[in-house]
Every structure is written in C-alpha cells, then in structure tokens.
Amino acid sequence: MNDLLKLTIRQLAGLYAARKLSPSEYWLAVEARVAVFEPHVQALYLYDPENAREQAAASTARWMKSKTLGPLDGIPVTLKELIATKGQPVPLGTAAVELLPATEDAPIAGRMREDGAVIFAKTTCPDYGMLSSGLSSFHHLSRNPWNLTQNPGGSSAGAAAAGAAGFGPLHIGTDIGGSVRLPAGWTGLFGFKPSQGRIPVDPYYVGRCAGPMTRTVEDAAISMATLSRPDWRDGTSLPPNDFDWLDSAIDVKGMKIGLMLDAGVGLAVDEDVREAVTAAAKRFEEAGAIVIPVGPVITRQMLDGLDNFWRARFWGDIEKMPEERRALILPYIYEWAKGGAHVSGVEAVRGFNQTIEMRKTCGKLFTTVDAVISPTNPIVSYPAEWASPTNDPALPFEHIGFTVPWNMSEQPASSINCGFSKSGMPIGLQIVGPRYDDLLVLKLSRAFEQWTGGISQWPEPPEAVV
Known part of the structure; x- marks a missing residue:
C-alpha cells in the first residue's frame, strides 16, 4: 500500500504544518487508491475527484498561509449516503426514492465543511438503512475488502468498505441498532457510536446515532471535536463540551469489566469469535481489571x-407511496415491511415500550460494572449477496443482540478489532461505557489498541497481490 495511505490524521496534520506534504498531494494518493480498489469494493456514491482536488487545493492554500479552519482541514472524508449534503440527492439506498437535491447540509456535513475537511464522496447503504448488508436496490453491491466474496455488513456498508480499502482516514456512518459497529467489526475498523445526542443528526429517530469509522482510535477521537458540536435541529443534541478528546490516559486496575458472551437472543456466537473475545478479556485482566461474567440485557420479547415497532413505523412511511415505486424497494425489505400493515397501533406502542425495557436492563447492569465488553458480531462473516446474516426477512435482526440495546439505552459503544478468524476475517470486540462517558469508551479502546498493536496489514486491491 502507498505509504501515504498509512498516515493517521495527526501525522497528516503534522506533515501539512511542516510543509512536507500538502493536502493536494495526499488527495492524489487517495484518488489513485480509489481508482484501483473501488471497482472491486463498490463503496462510493457521488464520487467527485475533480471537486475533491479543488477542495484540497483550497486547503493547501490555507496551510501555506497558516490559516486553517479546524483540525480536519485537508483531511479526506466520506459521509454515509443518508447524511444530506446540500444540492445532492439522498436516495436512502433505494430505487424507490425520487432523486431530489437536498436543500441544506445535515449537521455532520456542515461541521465537516466548517473545519475544512475534503468531502469527496458519499458511501453506500442498503434500502432505507434497514439492513446489515452491502445489498441495495439503488447502489452497486458493496463488498468486504478482506474477502470480496463476503459482506462488509451495514447499514454503513460503503463506509466500512472504504475505510478497510484505504480511501483516506475518516468515514462517517450512522447507527440505529449497530450500523457503525457491525460493519466496523466485520472489516477490522474502529467504529464509535457515541452517547445519544453527542453527534447531532437530522432527521432524528429513536436510537439513531452517527459516528466515525477509522483505522485507529485516535483518528476517531480527533474527529469528535468537530462532530460533537451541537446543532438545534437534533432535539437530543447535547450541550457544548470542553472534552480533551485526545486524552487517552487510563489505568484499568480495579475497574469492573462485565464480559457478555451470550446476547440472549439471535444467532449463536461462532467459536472463533468467542475465543477472540475471551482472549481480549484476558488482556484486561492482565492489566489489572476485574472481569465479571454478565448475562444478557435483551430478551426475545424485547427484540420482537x-x-x-420498526415494521409499523416503516410501513407508515411507505404505505401511501405509489405502488409502482414501492415495487422498486429491495424485495427482502419490502417483504419485511409488509408485516407492519398488520401491526395495530396498540401493538406498535407495546413494541416501542420494549425500548424502555432495554434501557432499564442496561441501566441495571451498569450499577454493578464500570464497562462491558462483548462480541460485536456473533458470526465471522456471510456472503456478499445476502441481505442479512440469516438472509431471511422473517428473521431480520438475529445478529444485533449485542449491539442494539446500547442504542436504546443511549450509551456509548465501540467496536475494535480483537483478532481474526481461521478463515482470515476480522473479529470485533464491543466496548460499552456508561451513558455520556464517551471518553471512557475511547480510552479503553485506545488502551486495548496499544496492548494488541492494532492491525498492521490491511487489504490490497486484487491487482496488487503477487
């Protein structure tokens, strides 16, 4: 891999400041990487290298004058397609949506522009972001760079594929049940879902968060200073913070870490995953933490x-859509959504109330532990062409038992690589912290990354393999 593509955000900024590398020169390295790898992974939408060159040139001029806009000035970034950018359509991953230009930037896009980031593309997602898959009725099929026959996960599928393929250091996804953490786990990235409202989103939806997907914990931490600025359009947006997002100092000695190896619902945990997460727990023990086995926080009743609730809500969104447009929705999702037509209002409310039950069980667990670790994903991988790990619309959420409770409890959670399967696929470790203690999750993640050394060898394009 081009050595420039191994650089972190901190290293890039240092080279920019020393005038040993310009944003324009770095962008050309990313552009060359996209040219050779994108035909295989199909991660991008609205890719515009010419505009990226213009943004990078403007950043180069600012660095030459020492008048940069913010910590991400000149850093290439992608945004998940669901994140609106003014003047560009937001297809929501589906062929059923009319392609109308967005009237304004979503909060995340606005913050990126304010700090001078080079937004060079959007990234793919499945229809309405309702799958953990790279399958879409609108976008090309996104694939996992580690093995092109396998799925990158989702719904931040393109963001995960772009990050693992080396398309720059920073990619922003969204997460309502695991859509940042799940694909991060399956592609070896660090994925961070902060506390609800820490990163403002628009439109807001129960449990919906956004977060960075990066190759290192520090790159995600650097981005948080930009991403976490409040925005009135998100009613859950948290007040301004004065966090030192780069403070990574932590001593885990005496900390009580809950080890959750059973989600309580869904797919059984693969043996490779169990072994990798158990080994990760031993790392915490060796550092002085007290690791305590803990039980699930979600039940079948909660997940069902x-x-x-999700089916009823989604059916309400598409019910009045012309039949010819509804027919364009990915059949898997449409088949799932039709079940919402038979959910009564009372049943939908009862379903929503299960999010409160999840919040209660998560809160109760955190009266006994300081943090929780678990698998991110229960299984190692699944075929690229599948809509989900079960590929069954009657069983759509059997893989989110470890991740979705923390969306509903509004707690920060990350996924960080903790090893590889016998088949060579990355395995993710989820780290969960108390509500609003985003820094704790980043610190624990950084400590684990230092203990393991992180991933040193990332995927290469097929043509580059000798």
Whole structure:
C-alpha cells in the first residue's frame, strides 16, 4: 500500500504544518487508491475527484498561509449516503426514492465543511438503512475488502468498505441498532457510536446515532471535536463540551469489566469469535481489571417488540407511496415491511415500550460494572449477496443482540478489532461505557489498541497481490 495511505490524521496534520506534504498531494494518493480498489469494493456514491482536488487545493492554500479552519482541514472524508449534503440527492439506498437535491447540509456535513475537511464522496447503504448488508436496490453491491466474496455488513456498508480499502482516514456512518459497529467489526475498523445526542443528526429517530469509522482510535477521537458540536435541529443534541478528546490516559486496575458472551437472543456466537473475545478479556485482566461474567440485557420479547415497532413505523412511511415505486424497494425489505400493515397501533406502542425495557436492563447492569465488553458480531462473516446474516426477512435482526440495546439505552459503544478468524476475517470486540462517558469508551479502546498493536496489514486491491 502507498505509504501515504498509512498516515493517521495527526501525522497528516503534522506533515501539512511542516510543509512536507500538502493536502493536494495526499488527495492524489487517495484518488489513485480509489481508482484501483473501488471497482472491486463498490463503496462510493457521488464520487467527485475533480471537486475533491479543488477542495484540497483550497486547503493547501490555507496551510501555506497558516490559516486553517479546524483540525480536519485537508483531511479526506466520506459521509454515509443518508447524511444530506446540500444540492445532492439522498436516495436512502433505494430505487424507490425520487432523486431530489437536498436543500441544506445535515449537521455532520456542515461541521465537516466548517473545519475544512475534503468531502469527496458519499458511501453506500442498503434500502432505507434497514439492513446489515452491502445489498441495495439503488447502489452497486458493496463488498468486504478482506474477502470480496463476503459482506462488509451495514447499514454503513460503503463506509466500512472504504475505510478497510484505504480511501483516506475518516468515514462517517450512522447507527440505529449497530450500523457503525457491525460493519466496523466485520472489516477490522474502529467504529464509535457515541452517547445519544453527542453527534447531532437530522432527521432524528429513536436510537439513531452517527459516528466515525477509522483505522485507529485516535483518528476517531480527533474527529469528535468537530462532530460533537451541537446543532438545534437534533432535539437530543447535547450541550457544548470542553472534552480533551485526545486524552487517552487510563489505568484499568480495579475497574469492573462485565464480559457478555451470550446476547440472549439471535444467532449463536461462532467459536472463533468467542475465543477472540475471551482472549481480549484476558488482556484486561492482565492489566489489572476485574472481569465479571454478565448475562444478557435483551430478551426475545424485547427484540420482537422492537421488530414490530420498526415494521409499523416503516410501513407508515411507505404505505401511501405509489405502488409502482414501492415495487422498486429491495424485495427482502419490502417483504419485511409488509408485516407492519398488520401491526395495530396498540401493538406498535407495546413494541416501542420494549425500548424502555432495554434501557432499564442496561441501566441495571451498569450499577454493578464500570464497562462491558462483548462480541460485536456473533458470526465471522456471510456472503456478499445476502441481505442479512440469516438472509431471511422473517428473521431480520438475529445478529444485533449485542449491539442494539446500547442504542436504546443511549450509551456509548465501540467496536475494535480483537483478532481474526481461521478463515482470515476480522473479529470485533464491543466496548460499552456508561451513558455520556464517551471518553471512557475511547480510552479503553485506545488502551486495548496499544496492548494488541492494532492491525498492521490491511487489504490490497486484487491487482496488487503477487
């Protein structure tokens, strides 16, 4: 891999400041990487290298004058397609949506522009962001760079594929049940879902967060200073913070870490995943933490209730859509959504109430532990062409048992690589912290990254393999 593509955000900024590398020169390295790898992974939408060159040139001029806009000035970034950018359509991953230009930037896009980031593309997602898959009725099929026959996960599928393929250091996804952490786990990235409202989103939806997907914890931490600025359009947006997002100092000695190896619902945990997460727990023990086995925080009733609520809500969104447009929705999702037509209002409310039950069980667990670690994903991987790990619309959420409770409890959670399967696929470790203690999750993640050394060898394009 081009050595420039191994650089972190801190290293890039240092080279820019020393005038040993310009944003324009770095962008050309990213552009060359996209040219050779994108035909295989199909991660991008609205890719515009010419405009990126213009943004990079403007950043180069600012660095030459020492008048940069912010910590991400000159850093290439992608935004998940669901994140609106003014003047560009937001297809929501589906062929059923009319392509109308967005009237304004979503909060995340606005913050990126304010700090001088080079937004060079959007990234793919499945229809309405409702799958953990790279499958879409609108976008090309996105694939996992580690093995092109395998799925990158989702719904931040393109963001994960772009990050693992080396398309720059920073990619922003969204997460309502694991859509940042799940694909991060399956592609070896660090994925961070902060506390609800820490990164403002628009439109807001129960449990919906956004977060960075990067190759290092520090790159995600650097981005948080930009991403976490409040925005009135998100009613859950948290007040301004004065966090030192780069403070990574932590001593885990005496900390109580809950080890959750059973989600309580869904797919059984693969043996490779169990072994990798158990080994990760031993790392915490060796550093002085007290690791305590803990039980699940989600039940079948909770997951099925959430399923009913999501189906009813989604059916309400598409019910009045012309039939010819509804027919364009990915069949898997349409088949799932039709079940919402038979969910009564009372049943939908009961389903929503299960999100409160999740919040209660998560809160109760955190009266006994300081943090929780678990698998991010229960399984190692699944075929690129599948809509989900079960590929069954009657069982759509059997893979989110470890991740979705923390969306509903509004707690920060990350996924960080903790090893590889026998088949060579990355395995993610989820780290969860108390509500609003985003820094704790980043510190624990950084400590684990230092203990393991992180990933040193990332995927190469097929043509580059000798």
